[in-house]
Amino acid sequence: MRIYDQRKSCGGAEIQEQNKAIMHQLGGRKCSFLFSLGVVTCSIIYWLSRTKLVGTPTSSRPFITESKPNLAGTEKRENYCQNGKQINKLALPKNVGNYIHSTNLQCSNLSKELHFINTTLSREEENYPLAFIVTIHKELDIFVRMLRAIYMPQNVYCIHVDANASHEYKEAVQKLVSCFDNVFLSSRSEKVTYAGFSRLQADLNCMKDLTASPIAWRKVINLCGQDFPVMSNLELVQYMQSTEWRDKNMTPGIKQPATMKHRTQFQHHEIVGSHVALRLPRHKKPPPPHNLKMYFGTAYYALTRDFVDFVLKNQIAHDFLEWSKDTFSPDEHYFVTLNHIKEAPGSRIDGGWEGAIRAIKWRDQEGKAHDGCKGHYVRNICVYGIEDIPWIIEKKSMFANKFEINTFPEALDCLEQWHRNKVLNQATVPINPSWLR
Structure with a gap:
């Protein structure tokens, strides 16, 4: 695998577009939807004959093992989509921002009408709560859809809204998260600059907030606003507890290659809201503290609670953080280096x-x-079209990146419906009709 396989894929992406000195805008090519899309039919079979649907189940409901028919499209790849057009039973209101802002909207209605799952679906998930850090600045529709896909009442969610985001965007997110006891905004908001220290600081702000949460979460996973889950919450829990990852941190990366050494050998400075530039004339940095060996990897991770405490309190972590403040894209070396x-x-x-x-x-x-x-x-980076969905699912990763509503909405429609079907198939509690449509 080449060293670029798992680079940073989003976070400050809007600002990244402005930073032509760092990253060149590349022409995209759109696939044609006039030929066969390779994925046919997305007929979703809901339990029309089911008579045991409940009104509003609670997390205290006993967990039971039910024999229930499979929802179509969960296993067979050819069933994901219908003639290239997804029939999305979970479609959001046309303008979700206006919907959330409605003055007469009650949280109970919002949760139901936006199809949030309000019950823990298995004992296994109840016993292993997860924490999530989500950094966002645009694409409100994708955020709402991603949040409801990963939302479970036993978990906890810290949402970092970029300080540069619009007032209307911030208000909509604030109102949405206020409807959930286990979802909150980061106590401190950063003006995130692509490849800047501010991107790392945003995660650290949420980590500090999450350690104060009464929910005894076991591992924390970070996301950005153009991600969408592939694994169900149950599958995430099982993956986190697998032999390979039980009590271990997941920070994919390798020893810093020669092509990346310029990031940490010379001082950089962050031009807030714009880009990160090499300080001129060049100022060479001293070696990292505590004789740390530098690593380079992805900006995304799954970390144990003990490791988060280490990051926030340990002197080695603190000194390394200070040293990293004038480096390029420290989020791609900080956690992976400490994890080694x-x-x-x-x-x-x-x-x-x-x-x-x-x-x-x-x-x-x-x-x-x-x-x-x-x-x-x-x-x-590929913005997925609908024909990419089979590859995403066969890849069996935790999450997929990236999606856009304005260009290829069918891709997200398709993956979203497939994911919800899988989640409900794995549930050990009665299914609420609002979770389906």
């Missing part, structure tokens, strides 16, 4: 790119790791 030292709880000293963090189609991996982008490339 023996002092860190749950560390993987000999770890590499292991960990199914993201399904991403990089342009430079076309013909090697994937068969090309069926949507179009933006900054070398």
Whole structure:
């Protein structure tokens, strides 16, 4: 696997577009929807004959093992979509921002009408609550859909809204999260600059907030606003507890290659809201503190609670954080480097790119790791089209990136319905009709 397979895929993406000095806007190519899309029929079979549907189940409802028919499209790839057009039973109101802002909207109605699952679906999930950090700044529709896909009442969610986001956007997110006891906004909001220290600081702000949560979460996973889950919550829990990852941190990455050393050898400065630039004339940085060996990897992770405490309280972590403030894209070296030292709880000293963090189609991996982008490339990353969905599902990663509503809405419709079907198939409690449509 090449070192770029799991690079940062979003976070400050809007600002990234402005940073032409760092990343060149690449022309995208759109796939034609006039030929066969390779994925046919998305007929969703709901339990029309089911008579045991409940009104509003609670997390205190006993867990039971039910024999229930499979929802179509959960296993067979050819059933994902119908003639290239997804019939989305979970469709949002046309303008979700206006809907959330409605003055007469009650939280109970919002949760029901937006199809949030309000019951813990299995004892296994109840016993292993997860924490999520979600950094967002645009694409409200995708955020709402992603949040309801990952939402479970036993988990906890910290939402970091970029300080540069519009007032209307912030208000809509604030009103939405206020309807859930286990979802909250980060206590401190950063003006996130792509590849800047502010991106790392946003995650650390949420980590500090999450440690104060009364929910005894076991691991924390970070996401950005153009991600969408592939694994169900139950599958995430099982993956986190697998032999390979039980009590271990997942920070895919390798020893810092020569092509990346310029990021940490020379001082950089963050031009807030714009980009990160090399300080001129060049100022060489001292070696990292505590003789740390530098690593390079993905900006996304799954970390144990003990490791988070280590990051927030340990002197090694603190000194390394200070040293990293004038580096380029510190979020791609900070956690992975700390995860390779023996002092860190749950560390993987000999770890590499292991960990199914993201399904991403990089342009430079076309013909090697994937068969090309069926949507179009933006900054070398595929914005998925509907024909990419089979590859995403077969990849079996935790999450997929990236999606856009304005360009290829059918892709997200398709994956969203497939994911919800799988989640409900795995449930051990009666199914509420509002979770279906």
